[in-house]
Amino acid sequence: MPQTSATGPTHRLVPSPAGRTHLVEQGDGPLVLLLHGFPESWYAWRHQLPALAAAGYRAVAVDVRGYGRSSRPVAVESYRMRELVEDNVAVVRALGERSAVVVGHDWGASIAATSALLRPEVFRAVGLLSVPYTPPGGPRPGEVFARMGGDEEFYVSYFQEPGRAEAEIEPDVRGWLAGYYAALSADTMPEAGAPDPHFVGPGGRLRDRFPVGRLPHWLDEADLDIYAGEFERTGMTGALNRYRNMDRDWEDLTGFAGAPVTQPSLFIGGGLDASTTWLADAIEAFPATLPGLAASHILKGCGHFPQQEQPDETNRLLIEWLAGLR
16 A cells, blocks of 8 residues: 655556566656665665656655665576666556656666667657766777776776676675765765776775765765665665676667767766766866756866755756756
8 A cells, every 4th residue: 555644755666577566656646756876775766756746746755666665686687777667667657647757866867868868759868967968879888997997997897797796796785785875975075186986906805995974964864764764674686786797788778879869868966976077078078968957067166966965956957958848
């Protein structure tokens, strides 16, 4: 049964190709589907749900396949992008809607953009947080990541080997998540010149370069308990399997190589986020790759989690953009 309160969110389970998708919704009006990234859950949108509802939207944050209370298929290949897109379509249909605006953060941004690319009749506009759109195609991703870092190993490659990252994370999920969030947040990330936490040194672990004993301002102990509690219950494999399908996605989407996302779009990134600096060329290419772009915002003093680090500004930008769509 749905869990409701007079003004708060509603938790629901709806059928999807994964089996079930857990979602949290608040408000009435045009549907806005919110997709989280790694390693998060619907809870990453806790500041956006009430704000969007108050602005006249039906805000719906899902647990992506493999996370939280959504289904976690066993097969690694079940986490390829095409299947995640169809989960999103199923959520829209289960909610009785024909179309939605889709907004994603981190991996959720990539899923949102691909949803708009593959199913434009369902996803009428797309908002991207932190990770800019890059069209399918180009070199095979696994080969690109393997060449990054020289003697060090890029975190994506580290995550791609089944069981390897799980062995690091699962003995201390809470401590690992605290370090990961701190490493990528503006107020707690390592200082310039410190070893980069996106890379693993020879024989080391990813967490060796995480800050210790510090939480970013946006994350209190209760928030961390919620995130850690979900992953302690589910394990990390479902979440990590997204990284293990990047070459499959590259093969699946060959027919869309170089394709732009033409729907109305928005980008919000953090000025101190590696995603916006490493992918600066992708942002510069937006006139060609996102021809419907309304605006691209880089938030000063913000790391990788804009909707949690700077929720008021993120909400303002989202609501302003959504109003323009109406």
